[in-house]
Amino acid sequence: MRKVAIVGVGHTKFGKRSDASLRELAFEAVKGAIEDAQLSLNEVEASIVGIASDELAGQLLPAAPVADYVGMNPKPNIRVEAACATGGAALQTGWMAVASGLYDVVLVCGVEKMTEVSTARAIEIMGMGGDVQWEFKPFGTTFPGYYAMYADAHMRMYGTTERQLALVSVKNHRNATKNPYAHFPKEISVEDVLKSKPIAYPLKLYDCCPISDGAAAVLLASGERAKRITDTPVYIVGLGCASDSMAVFDRPDFTSIRSAVIASKQAYKMAKIKVGDIDLAEVHDCFSIAEIMAYEDLGFCEKGKGGKFIEEGQSEIGGKIPANVDGGLLAKGHPLGATGVSQAVEITKQLRGEGGSRQVTGAEVAISHNVGGTGHFVYVHVYRR
Amino acid sequence: MNEGSPFQTKVAWFFEELKNKKLVGTRCKNCKAVYCPPRADCSKCYSSDMERFQLSGKGVVLAYTVVYVPPESFSHLAPYTPIIAKLDEGPKLLSHLVGVKPDDAKVGMRVEAVFEPTPNGPIYYKFKPLKRN
Numbered sequence: 001m002r003k004v005a006i007v008g009v010g011h012t013k014f015g016k017r018s019d020a021s022l023r024e025l026a027f028e029a030v031k032g033a034i035e036d037a038q039l040s041l042n043e044v045e046a047s048i049v050g051i052a053s054d055e056l057a058g059q060l061l062p063a064a065p066v067a068d069y070v071g072m073n074p075k076p077n078i079r080v081e082a083a084c085a086t087g088g089a090a091l092q093t094g095w096m097a098v099a100s101g102l103y104d105v106v107l108v109c110g111v112e113k114m115t116e117v118s119t120a121r122a123i124e125i126m127g128m129g130g131d132v133q134w135e136f137k138p139f140g141t142t143f144p145g146y147y148a149m150y151a152d153a154h155m156r157m158y159g160t161t162e163r164q165l166a167l168v169s170v171k172n173h174r175n176a177t178k179n180p181y182a183h184f185p186k187e188i189s190v191e192d193v194l195k196s197k198p199i200a201y202p203l204k205l206y207d208c209c210p211i212s213d214g215a216a217a218v219l220l221a222s223g224e225r226a227k228r229i230t231d232t233p234v235y236i237v238g239l240g241c242a243s244d245s246m247a248v249f250d251r252p253d254f255t256s257i258r259s260a261v262i263a264s265k266q267a268y269k270m271a272k273i274k275v276g277d278i279d280l281a282e283v284h285d286c287f288s289i290a291e292i293m294a295y296e297d298l299g300f301c302e303k304g305k306g307g308k309f310i311e312e313g314q315s316e317i318g319g320k321i322p323a324n325v326d327g328g329l330l331a332k333g334h335p336l337g338a339t340g341v342s343q344a345v346e347i348t349k350q351l352r353g354e355g356g357s358r359q360v361t362g363a364e365v366a367i368s369h370n371v372g373g374t375g376h377f378v379y380v381h382v383y384r385r
Numbered sequence: 386m387n388e389g390s391p392f393q394t395k396v397a398w399f400f401e402e403l404k405n406k407k408l409v410g411t412r413c414k415n416c417k418a419v420y421c422p423p424r425a426d427c428s429k430c431y432s433s434d435m436e437r438f439q440l441s442g443k444g445v446v447l448a449y450t451v452v453y454v455p456p457e458s459f460s461h462l463a464p465y466t467p468i469i470a471k472l473d474e475g476p477k478l479l480s481h482l483v484g485v486k487p488d489d490a491k492v493g494m495r496v497e498a499v500f501e502p503t504p505n506g507p508i509y510y511k512f513k514p515l516k517r518n
Contacts, residue, residue, distance in 0.1 A: 124456040133392055134422050135479050138503040139467055140452065140459030148450035149469065156492060201451040201488075249469045249479040254448045 001099040003223030005233035006383075008037025009345040014214035014333035015183040016115045022057055023069035026111040029215035029338075030070040033107070037219045037229055044219065045103040046076035050090030050110035052083055052336035055125045057113060066111060076103075083129050084286060085372030086110060087216065087340020088379030094220045095236055095381075104225045110341035111215035122211050129373050131247040144208050144287065146248050146374045148200035151289035153254035155202065157304065162202055164307035165288040166193035169206045169330050171316060172285060176327025178358040183212045183333030193288075207288040212333030216341035218348065232352045236344075238271025238367075238382030240264055244375040255304075257290075257375035260297040264369065264380045268299075271365075271382035275299045278321050279363040280350055282343035284371040285328040291315075294369055295323070298380075317360055325350070325358045340370035340379060351385035391507040395425035398437075403508050406500045408442045410476060411435040421476035442498030443515060444472040449482065449490040458504060466490050470512050484513035 010032020012025050020028070026049070034041060047070070049063035059065065063079035078097075082089035087110035094108040114122055126143055130136040154160045170190055176182035188206060196205035226233040240263035245251060251258070268274065281298065285291035292306035300321050301309040309315060315323040326332050326346040329339060347366040349355050355363075363385075370379045389404070390397035399422065402409040410421030415432035421440055426433045448469040455463040466482040468490060482490050483499065496512035503509045 118457075120455075120457040120460060123454065124458055127456040133394075136456075137391065137458075137505055138507070138509045139479060139481055140455055140462065140465065140504070141467055141479065142452055142454070142456060144454065145450045145452045145467055149448040149467070152450065152492075153448050198451075198453045200453060247479065249477040254469070 002101060003235055004095050004098045004220055005223060005226035005235045006218045006344060006348045007221045007226050007229045007233055008033040008039060008219035009348045010036060010217040011181050011342060011345045012215045013181050014212045014335060017213035018115065022062060022111060022113040023065045025113065025213060025215040026066040026109050027070050029111065029217035030107060030109055033217040033219050039105070039219065039229060041071055044072070044105050044107050046078070046097060047072045047107040047109065048078050048080055048090045048094045048097065050080045050086040050108070050337040050341065052081055052086040052112055053125055056117065056122070058116065066109065070109070072107065082377040083372035084284070084334065084336050085340055085370040085377045085379050086337040087342065088368065088370030088381070089340065089372070089377060091218070091340055091344055091381060092239055092241060092379050095239060098220050098222050104222045106220045107217060108220060108341055109215065109217040110338040112335035112337040113213045114211045114335060115213050119211060134247050142200060144200040144203050147287040147289055148203045150254045150293065151202050151287070154289060154292065157255050158307065160292060160307035162194060163190060164311055165207055165292065166190045167310045168285060168288040168291045169193050171310065172324050172328040172330040175325050175358060176331035178356065179326045179332060182327040182331055183210055184331045185327070203287055203289070209286050209329040209334040212335045214333060214335035214338045216338045216345050218341055218344050232385070234348045234351045235384050236381055237384045238267040238273065240267030240270070240380040242378050246376065248374055255293070257293055257297050257371060257378065259375040259378040260294065260369060260371060260380070263378040264298045267367065267380040267382050271384070273365060273382060277365045278367055280322045280325060280347070280360045280366045282326070282346055282366070282368040283323050283328070284369050285324055285330050286334060286371070288330065290371065291323065291328065298367070298369055317358065322360050325355070325360060340368070343368035343370060344381065347383050351383060389507070391505065396423045399423050400507060403500050403510060408440045408498050408510055409437050410440055412438050419475055421472065421478065440472055440474045440476070444470040444496055446482070446490060446492050446494045446496055447471050447477065448492065451487045451490070462504065468512060470496055478510065480509065481511045482513070483511045
């Protein structure tokens, strides 16, 4: 297989983007990536478009208006879907398309428009990401509800506290103040989190990511081609992917996303890295507990020590492995299809040394961890400059 | 064939049994894997030679939450208490804990199945605390 590098990145402001349509958001991100790579659109051979929900888009084949509006017709267009890991799945698909030799330059764009429906409707649509036969339709399960069960189980098993959960949100909101693209770039306190509205016991409003609109795009090129396009290619050197049971009740326990454990081991092995080599990580903090489990599932700390890891500041810039220096899903926002690509955008900037006030000094190796559903799909990527 | 079942399936009989207050799973005759909710096919050994068996409906709460912010279709029901129960025969189910206040759920609590309609109509299993005799 050929080497694959990211040669251009683009990102919209995340938030309630009532000023723009789905396709216009995608255009903002793609234009950014094309300009960043200083490429002509003619040189891009195919597009991979990640959009999680037709229901949110109010459109079947929502990748078609995106490919049209970003000027990619009549080139190949593949739509990818893996719930909240749609972006990671799109990135992995793009990697395969280039590594295989099929294309030299491919566009990967992730986009979602989530705020055109009411919050109750959005929760309904996302709830359908739970097993509709045995969980969602009869019992009204929600994603905060599923992760709440994990949170309660983790607290019970390992003594993790609501305060430790809150610290994840506090860190990510602080990091978001340094990211102009973040949905909620404002500092919050532990008390703010603990006093926020209950969503699903023990999770409260600030333990949960917001409902956001936004897009992100990367241009992938073969190793040979990448060298001619840019002096700062960022190589994707390891990939991992794993899946898990549709019904959450079929899992053996509720303290770990086991598909993340498997996917990360695959990715580290392929990249020939150890956890100690990782300079920063973008992890899937859809809920505060999800980031704590990520520390453990990805091997940053021992099982059960995730609460301590955040408490000791190990995931802060300057800590053992800075996580979500861009604000993460909790504060940057989580437009479903965009998130996995947004993670790659942030890592590319960091490995190029373009992280500005949130730069992790000297970063060379980074990982992204994108979880769909409650681990139904997990995509882990390892990047090296 | 699928009348009374909330979705089209080869195990529509499961919902008929629920109306009779019976929780019935399937067991693979080939590899003995058990399924409840029932599966018409064994995902482990690929046999479709399955037999039915009745479960006691008794089990223990493994995990729970209280949903305060519900989806549209459950807006009139919040707060409610989804639980994951492990049945004594092994399989696990997600359902609601009923018959107690939402906050009264406890991990480790013994529960037994009751059979009640869900918001979109069909009868499903739910759980209530098992009274000690």
